[in-house]
Amino acid sequence: MTFSDDILMAYADGELDLGTRAQVEDAIAADPEIARRVAAHQALRNTLRSGFDKVLDEPVPDHLIAAARATSRVRSENRVVVPLRPRRARTFALPSWAWPRWGAIAASFVLGALVWHFGTGWYSSGPVIERDGQLLAAGALDKALSNQLASAQPAQTPVQIGVSFRSKDGNYCRTFQLREHTSLAGLACRDQDKWRLEALAQGEGSPGAHSDFRPAGSALPPAIAQAVDQEIDGEPLNAEAEARARTNQWRGPQ
């Protein structure tokens, strides 16, 4: 009796009903060629399994355990992920306590990181200010967001601009990364004549972060990439559209 290779594969994967399984087993006993093909499927299955089983024995990183147990969305000691504005905050009513507290929590994390990053004096010239519970870009960050083109960045710039795009409500948004010492990355969206910070996360370059196979373009932390995916309408701006948006001072829909 002959069997298609799909049947033999399904046998090796334990997917056959009892009757078919018995037929395959008879065929294995009778035909060395079928036995060889089934053995190849089983060997590959074992190879894959044993190639990855060692992951199960590794200690799970603390930040993942903390993330699973956290009830707040601000969590983890050295992978700060701060959604600065709850989704749909402007259309859905939030409990009155929610936003001020959010602001305070977010601000303490962010500002802690920025104070560490930029030293003292951020109040006067730092990259972030808080106003009415919102975090706005200031100083070098504000300047870079307003003026710097991703296609023509100064060599020693303290702020690296990533992707620029239109959000679903029509405003311009840009991702950025603060260089030196730490690599704080974020997403800022234009709100009238200010850049409002939508998300901040600590990216690569944190102590212990290490990867041999860093794929291209993964410099943005996943939390920021995710924020971009949630906000973006269509595709990012190309260099020409980015320059045009700058000329128009990043004005969105009126």
Added chain:
Amino acid sequence: MKALNEDLGEQIVGLLPRLRRFARALTGSVQDADDLVHVAIERALSRSDQLRPDSPVSSWLFGILRNAWIDEARARSRRKRVFAPEELGESVADPSGHQHADVISVQVALARLPDEQREVVGLVLVEGLSYKEAAEIMNVPVGTVTSRLARGRDALQAMLGTEGATHASHGWPGRDTPDRR
């Protein structure tokens, strides 16, 4: 609701080793895999209302992780088009770059598969899920699972040299999507 979320949190903690293993199979990198697991945890906790009592938490989490991986791959290909060329160059690592052609690890071989074959191999061969469970997670018919799995197996056997390809009728190399690296 809070108690339910805490309970879910503990279930996620128990499944973290398997989630990390599956993520490792998908991404081929320790750091990327853990980043992906982190994103999946956050999504799961924020969508706990979508968890159905009749389906296992593990399948639900594998599905969230798999979708996050697809989103990330899509965003990454988009960023590739807008980032400056030198930034692409410095961080691209070809996993095959340091390997001899005839001795490659199972991890490297898996990383070379097209995404849609890699995910089914990860679910069925690495995680040991049934075809039906894999089909539900990938949101495709079971027949699609078996055909992708057969192609993925062929490719892996050819790369790893275990007994040669056995699905000759499928026409190795049988890749229907170009390798994204």
